[in-house]
Amino acid sequence: MKRWIVGVLAFCSGLFFSLVVANGANEVKIGLMGPMTGKWASEGQEMKQVLDLLVEDVNAKGGVNGMKVNLVVEDDGGDPRTAALAAQKLVTQKVIAVIGTYGSAVTEASQGIFNEAKVIQIANGSTAIRLTEKKLPYFFRTCPRDDEQAKVAVQTIRKLGFKNIAILHDNTTYAKGLAEEAKGLLEKEAGGVKIVFFDALTPGEQDYTAILTKLKSASPDMVFFTGYYPEAGLLLKQKKEMKWDVPFIGGDATNNPDLVKIAGKEAAVGFYFLSAPLPKDLPSGEAKTLLEAFSKKYGNPPNSIYAVLAGDGFRVIIKAIETTKSTDPDKLADYLHKELKDFPGFTGSIAFDEKGDRVGEVYRVYKVDEKGQFILQP
Amino acid sequence: MENFLQQLLNGLSLGGIYALIALGYTMVYGVLKLINFAHGDLFTIGAYVGFTLLVSVGITDSVDPMAALIIMGATVMLFVATLGVGLERAAYRPLRHSPRLSAVVSALGASIFFQNAVMLIYGARFHVYPQGLFTKSTLSLFGLYLPLVKVFVLMVSLVVMTLLYFFIQKTLTGAAIRAVAIDHNAARLVGINVDKVVTIVFVVGPALGGLAGLMVGLLYGQITFTMGWLYGLKAFTAAILGGIGNIPGAMLGGIILGIIESMASAYLSIAWKDAVTFVVLILILTIRPTGILGERIAEKV
Amino acid sequence: MKRPVSFNPLWVFFIVIFALPPLLDPYWVDVLNNVGLYAILGISLNLIVGHTGLFNLGHAAFYAIGAYTSAILNTKYHMPILSILPLSGFTAGLFAFMVMRPIIHLRGDYLCIVTIGVGEIVRIALVNNIFGITGGSNGIFGIARPELFGYVIRSPHQFFYLIWIFLIITVVVFKRLEHSRVGRAFNCIRDDEIAAQGCGINVASYKLTAFVIGATWAGMTGNIFATKMTIISPESFSFWESVIMFTIVILGGAGSIEGTIIGAFLIIGLPEIFRDLSSARMLVFGLAMVIMMILRPRGLIPPKLRSYNVRSILERDYSV
Incomplete structure (x- = not known):
């Protein structure tokens, strides 16, 4: 003792x-x-x-x-x-x-x-x-902040003319916040924009075919995924394997070159995402x-x-x-x-405002090209 | 209907992987009554060894893909089996006659050790298997999709499981394993070397786990050092569902778990999928307290 | 009958610990606070795992229920946080009763997976914002600081005394329980369930009692955790959390309160001491777990076997 x-x-x-x-x-x-x-x-x-x-x-x-x-x-x-x-x-x-x-x-x-x-x-x-x-x-x-990102997401969706939107998040604080913010804005949007799907996947898993099959049966024109890049990469890859070519838009947590590595160039091409400008695009x-x-x-x-x-x-x-x-x-x-x-x-x-938030438009829209490069959209 | 069949197929291919990992849990449990929490991390190591062979050694440059696969499978299984035997010697054997839960904590420690060792060696970033090792074609039958890689992985799992089943049921070594699983002392009395049997189990179980890791790498492409934890938990659930210690039970449990998961995502809610899985598990266990194929434990009189 | 009162070094230990905080900076006091919280959780789990021999890997569920009960009642209805303490315990205990009742007959590892399942179901329910009151993955923030006699507890130093006094109360309560008739029944079930049944112990009901008491205590600890953090989220109640509590109990010595406290020191304290190892710290920690288990397979301080003074029993005067 x-x-x-x-x-x-x-x-x-x-x-x-x-x-x-x-x-x-x-x-x-x-x-x-x-x-x-x-x-x-x-x-x-x-x-x-x-x-x-x-x-x-x-x-x-x-x-x-x-x-x-x-x-x-x-x-x-x-x-x-x-x-x-x-x-x-x-x-x-x-x-x-x-x-x-x-x-x-x-x-x-x-x-x-x-x-x-x-x-x-x-x-x-x-x-x-x-x-x-x-x-x-x-x-x-x-x-x-997420609300700024959601605003840019909705603008992009409007510009690209999608009507039936599926929103998928991963139940993390960030992704769910962004998803809900975007959902709120889209519901206010005029012109018959409908949210046909809203659910969350479990991050860290690797087989998302069940989710994709379910998503597909909701027949959206576009899927907005607000989670992180590993899951986004897998979703793109498995979507390609299912021969389903619906456009995907990702939030800024999908901005990582590993996304293309995980999905493969063929599957990643045409993927849009929102992000602060990449260092390479900064003059x-x-x-x-x-x-x-x-x-x-x-x-x-x-x-x-x-x-x-x-x-x-x-x-x-x-x-x-x-x-x-x-x-x-x-x-x-x-x-x-x-x-x-x-x-x-x-x-x-x-520059910062009185709350400590960064001032100014930060978000840009990127698209993945055939070479797997992230191309800044005008 | 088409949706239902597609989801069934999705569940089946996922369940095949769970089953392969669950076999390792169930074998170790059978002979040692120990939940080997490090099994999930041995699975991760299998995936990383495969990655090293493909990327750093560049095995596909020198031999044709099919031969490369066989070599990779063999190397991964050998390597992970060696680790498994080492793990048993270092962390479990000294605790064989201690309270059972002490070995569980040792297993948890080993799991943390392996996971962080992988992180320190390979870095924390995701690693990606090179693409295009297999043909990327997808089978499509009556509007259902099944990538060829999945068919291949499923077939390998089936073959391995069948071989294992015959090994356990029909060979002398298999009989020894079954004997040790029932009673260490009685087995010793009839001349079985228990230590040797345990070593064999720690060769076969981890080797299968490592193989599953390689399969997951080939199938999904993306690997990370924390992946073993989630797969391990799922496979453990599968082993219990089928009746732990029971080899056909682990296979059945894995397949059923995969199907429950995909059906829950399809017809209930994706976000609640894992909760639904556990509810179903609890319901099954209230009806069959030792799992689907588990035998009733004989009560002492 | 006179029982020799043995001197317990535990009290010396408490005196030393209570003298420490003024000498330490807030960081190390906060580490001690975490150690204290986990020691309480460990002791509550020890009753289930160590004393009754039930393999519970889902203790975080009860802890979570207590924490969320406190957080919701405090932020929505502005009830003083410490006044909810008994209620958080009650909710957690009630939950344990309802959930464990149908599955209490499961054996060993089957019970283990079911407790894991309960833990995961609770966590997933919290993440999915069940009934719209748990705040989803954001959790609940803005939980009030505790107030005692008009004095607000805020800094780590002040929390130290709250947590460690609660720990002492816990030790006293569980020591009494250990030596009571109920405690002996628990041990009997652990050592031989069939023999226990033979002695007329209602095994299922005692097992359930162990779960309910352990859960109640974990629920109350949840209350203190909520007010200490002022924000709680489902991540704090993951499967990993249950694993940590379980490890504390087994490493310290299943069935021993002193051991559980030492276990909490090691499991919570070691990773902090290894902080300088940076990204290798968890590697060393895992290795340390294996080595400690091998060196002390029954835990660091295994429980003393119950001993009875046969002579005094024999000489007892049974005449009425």
């Missing part, structure tokens, strides 16, 4: 020792919270790669206001509770700002903690509407430099637009520290809300 008391005491003293955190005086600590493990690990790891690159770059140029940038990475595992712990951990390490994370529910679990601790948070992949409706003073995001020099540097360091260009959006978040906060010559959260937040205008980000010009 006594042995385990010793065990617990050893554990507790372990806690004490891990408290001794090196405290460099001349550095700025920026946190990155992202899914380094778990189902979205590929997104998180790429976010880290982009930020590592940018931090190296800033430090090579002498840092920000003469201070080196120190990136503190915490894993949220794509899980709200782990995120709450990761957020606590970042706060205790006295970071000034945090970039991340991916997934709206995960972000939501961390928002309150950062806000109470007055840490600026710039989310990169959290598009749920309500995150900014709380009007938290230190919360920003570089990705757009800005920043994006080109990033792509080149990234490919040079890691062997391939970044796959995920969210990793690039994390990079935007990082550059915005560095810009704010540089301009205000301060690391005071109130000053930084004030600057980001009011003064930052037309910042040349990788994904276009960046």
